Amino acid sequence: MRAILSWNTPPPPNQPNHIPVWGNVHNTHIQIEPLRLFKIVDLFNEVKFKTPPQLEAVLDLEQTLETAPPKALNVTELQALYKGKDVEPHRFALAEVQKLISSPAANVSLMSPDFTGILPGIDLGSIVGKLFPVDGDTRYEELECVGYDPNNSTLVGTIRVKLPNGYSGGLCTSGSKEFVTFWADLNNNGTFETCLGTTSVTVYDVPNIPKEGLE
Numbered sequence: 001m002r003a004i005l006s007w008n009t010p011p012p013p014n015q016p017n018h019i020p021v022w023g024n025v026h027n028t029h030i031q032i033e034p035l036r037l038f039k040i041v042d043l044f045n046e047v048k049f050k051t052p053p054q055l056e057a058v059l060d061l062e063q064t065l066e067t068a069p070p071k072a073l074n075v076t077e078l079q080a081l082y083k084g085k086d087v088e089p090h091r092f093a094l095a096e097v098q099k100l101i102s103s104p105a106a107n108v109s110l111m112s113p114d115f116t117g118i119l120p121g122i123d124l125g126s127i128v129g130k131l132f133p134v135d136g137d138t139r140y141e142e143l144e145c146v147g148y149d150p151n152n153s154t155l156v157g158t159i160r161v162k163l164p165n166g167y168s169g170g171l172c173t174s175g176s177k178e179f180v181t182f183w184a185d186l187n188n189n190g191t192f193e194t195c196l197g198t199t200s201v202t203v204y205d206v207p208n209i210p211k212e213g214l215e
Helices: 040-046 053-058 075-081 094-102 104-110 124-130
Strands: 002-006 023-027 037-039 064-066 141-149 154-161 176-184 194-203
Touching: 037 040, 141 176, 154 176, 154 194
Parallel strands: none
Antiparallel strands: 002 023, 037 064, 141 154, 176 194
């Protein structure tokens, strides 16, 4: 994607290489949601299936179908997926650890001398320690920009996804969520005491991610 910022004068049409007098040009890679709807004819074309005339007479090839719900990978599947890919256990086991911490019944099992951990080779104590950081870890993702869209009266945040792995699965899975909460200092007293809401976007493992990441 390329965007051209130009003060007081719209960039001319059909000139993607235009350099503005005041402003700049910004190139980036943007992640969009995987295709969840498709036409039967597109599916047949993709698999190179030649439709018999008899089938065309009784089947609406323009009919739209929806893909099956994406699968959420469990911690065992994620451990196998990220083996040798430099994804820390506290990253792919986060959902399981949070479930254990928030469940009273699970807390009893955690204190049991027979408790062996979530998965073989994973130290639960080291994972829990990572859940209370002094500073946020931005190795995987980072909030880079916050702005206001006056056309829709909405706040907008731009997140950069930086790595190819560590987002709970690829495009054919349910992936994972990046959440952003907006807080406001409405009376300009230096305290962000007013919560304006939380939004999210789904992200996925993308093996061929550009070196600049995805926005």
